Amino acid sequence: MTTNINGMCPEIIMICGALIVMLMGLSRNDTVRRSTLGVAVASLILAFIAALRIGGIGTSAGWTLWPLATYDTLLASGVGILTILCSAGMPFGNEPEKPDRNYRGEYFALMLTSLAGVSMIGKTTNLIWLFLALELVSIPTYIMVATGRSNTPAQEAGIKYFFLGALSAAIYLFGFSYLYGFAGSTSYVAITAAFHAALATGHLPYVAIIGLIMVVIGIAYKIAAAPLHYYAPDVYQGAATPVTAFLSFAPKATGFFALIMVFNLTGWRLSGGTARVVPDLLIVLAVLTMFVGNVLALLQRNIKRMLAYSSISHSGYMLVGLAVGPFAAGNSPASGISATLFYLGGYSIMTVGAFAALTYMQGKSDAAEDLDDIAGIAGEHPFMAACMAVCLFSLIGMPGTIGFLGKLFIVQSALAGGHAVLAVLVVINAAIAAAYYLRIVAAMYIREPWSPFAVRQSTTLKAGALLGAVLTVFFGIFPALLFHQSNSSAAAVRSLVLNPPAGGIVEPVSRRATGRLLKSPLPAVAPTAAAISKP
Amino acid sequence: MQTFGNPMLYHYLALGAALFTLGLIGFMVRRNMIMIFLSTEIMFQGIAINLIAFSRYWQNADGQSFVIFILTVAAAEASLALGLVVMLFRRRQTLNVDTWSEMQG
Numbered sequence A: 001m002t003t004n005i006n007g008m009c010p011e012i013i014m015i016c017g018a019l020i021v022m023l024m025g026l027s028r029n030d031t032v033r034r035s036t037l038g039v040a041v042a043s044l045i046l047a048f049i050a051a052l053r054i055g056g057i058g059t060s061a062g063w064t065l066w067p068l069a070t071y072d073t074l075l076a077s078g079v080g081i082l083t084i085l086c087s088a089g090m091p092f093g094n095e096p097e098k099p100d101r102n103y104r105g106e107y108f109a110l111m112l113t114s115l116a117g118v119s120m121i122g123k124t125t126n127l128i129w130l131f132l133a134l135e136l137v138s139i140p141t142y143i144m145v146a147t148g149r150s151n152t153p154a155q156e157a158g159i160k161y162f163f164l165g166a167l168s169a170a171i172y173l174f175g176f177s178y179l180y181g182f183a184g185s186t187s188y189v190a191i192t193a194a195f196h197a198a199l200a201t202g203h204l205p206y207v208a209i210i211g212l213i214m215v216v217i218g219i220a221y222k223i224a225a226a227p228l229h230y231y232a233p234d235v236y237q238g239a240a241t242p243v244t245a246f247l248s249f250a251p252k253a254t255g256f257f258a259l260i261m262v263f264n265l266t267g268w269r270l271s272g273g274t275a276r277v278v279p280d281l282l283i284v285l286a287v288l289t290m291f292v293g294n295v296l297a298l299l300q301r302n303i304k305r306m307l308a309y310s311s312i313s314h315s316g317y318m319l320v321g322l323a324v325g326p327f328a329a330g331n332s333p334a335s336g337i338s339a340t341l342f343y344l345g346g347y348s349i350m351t352v353g354a355f356a357a358l359t360y361m362q363g364k365s366d367a368a369e370d371l372d373d374i375a376g377i378a379g380e381h382p383f384m385a386a387c388m389a390v391c392l393f394s395l396i397g398m399p400g401t402i403g404f405l406g407k408l409f410i411v412q413s414a415l416a417g418g419h420a421v422l423a424v425l426v427v428i429n430a431a432i433a434a435a436y437y438l439r440i441v442a443a444m445y446i447r448e449p450w451s452p453f454a455v456r457q458s459t460t461l462k463a464g465a466l467l468g469a470v471l472t473v474f475f476g477i478f479p480a481l482l483f484h485q486s487n488s489s490a491a492a493v494r495s496l497v498l499n500p501p502a503g504g505i506v507e508p509v510s511r512r513a514t515g516r517l518l519k520s521p522l523p524a525v526a527p528t529a530a531a532i533s534k535p
Numbered sequence B: 001m002q003t004f005g006n007p008m009l010y011h012y013l014a015l016g017a018a019l020f021t022l023g024l025i026g027f028m029v030r031r032n033m034i035m036i037f038l039s040t041e042i043m044f045q046g047i048a049i050n051l052i053a054f055s056r057y058w059q060n061a062d063g064q065s066f067v068i069f070i071l072t073v074a075a076a077e078a079s080l081a082l083g084l085v086v087m088l089f090r091r092r093q094t095l096n097v098d099t100w101s102e103m104q105g
Helices: A005-024 A030-034 A036-054 A066-085 A106-121 A127-147 A152-183 A188-200 A206-222 A231-238 A241-266 A273-298 A303-324 A336-360 A382-396 A402-416 A420-445 A459-477 A480-498 A509-514 B009-029 B033-058 B062-092
Strands: none
Touching (some): A005 A036, A005 A066, A005 A106, A030 A036, A036 A066, A036 A106, A066 A106, A066 A241, A066 A459, A106 A127, A106 A241, A127 A152, A127 A206, A127 A241, A152 A188, A152 A206, A152 A231, A152 B009, A152 B062, A206 A241, A206 A273, A231 A241, A241 A303, A241 A336, A241 A480, A273 A420, A303 A336, A303 A420, A336 A459, A382 A420, A382 A459, A402 A420, A402 A459, A402 A480, B009 B033, B033 B062
């Protein structure tokens, strides 16, 4: 755990930004409180630049995944800027007669803290650190959901999200405790060595398999994979739209990076014997998630619920890439990990863009929710309708957008990895998905408006939606910038897995005596200072 | 083998798993928000027992330091839970979670 402190520079900048924003949010002056948005964006831009500049400097003993960590940080700060632009004027439900309660700064402080957690996942070298990063992402989002707007659906969403989040934390922590029990250390190097030694004998202890399954299930909650998706529609619908945008990005990115970190420990080689059950679980999760998300989305009339199910189905596509693993298709954008990471970046941009446009369309109360709320909006607000349509076409996977390339790489990776059935299922699901995205587009462009539109007049929001739409098309035509990052991350994963860091096997006193893990007595004497210090 | 006085590793793991399962059952059957939160706390305690047993078994401090971090995060979550519960109680004057299910589908 000798990570160079330089490597943490982006996270330190984000946390400092969060502290400044929180202090400014306490000001009596309305203008100062309004400018918290600018400070938040500025600190994310600084973090983005810092991540680009420190790219190759840091080293962590025996565990070098800097391209992955850099991609993670760039994604967290880059898409973070988009999510902050689309939260202009948060929290909603302001009371004009109480000016001191408008434009509170803590919302952006929570957002920056959560983004720092997202950005930290790729840098973890220890299970304890991974746990802290996962919780750093989750805890601020509970508050953001519950306080983002002041009505009962938001509070209902907050309590549901919080309780199920605590449950998922307990489940993956139980998995972590078994992984620690299996390897005798929480450090990635030692756990990798333990997996390597166990897989070489062809027999993985049940402790490790149960641990891995619990970790996958706990993290599957974060990415809203079926059958752990049931909270997502309620939470997405109840939360304020900018918070929904954040939820469709931050926990998902966290979950996928965390899953990649955990599978790195196993060397992505769980194909033999009882260990087979873990990759099989991923495939089952992927197929279930795609179908549940897309089929249930067809039944929705509430746009936020529809986009919630859509985000579930996109998790399914990314799980296909994870199930394929890093080795298929070698050093091309179509290796499983590279495809998943590329898709994650693309999906984050297009979905946040769509939510930014949806935030702009205010609808009856404080947010457009029903399809009727946006019927015919293209006539009055052609610019925002166009931004939304571009993002939706990308979510469908139209050529010329980033969504098309993402799906292409996922399908290619599945074919290269010998999962032809998965590839076919992805294509079928993309076709099902087109139906409900096109219903939104059709509502905006073809139907007649039946009530005057209320919109949230905000240049920042417009800028956010425009940026999302422009990036969706830009990366769709010039994907090299993005897949250079995802590709080098996947290459780093491959080289780490093929040449695992040496050393780190922990051999306890008691195992030497008995040789059996579960049936051995706990040592009666207190461990000496020498035994406590890490081997 | 003595049944008492010489506990084996699996005794502790069984205790940890039992606490975890009890917490999980409590999470699903209880309807009072505070009891649901306490159920998750019981699950965390089960994990802590696992970690400490393994820590003793491996004779290193990784597990114990993990437990300290878990307790800290659990404390942060507890304060958040109480805040949320108070906020919801003020709105509906009840702690029953079944009153909070407006959104369906």
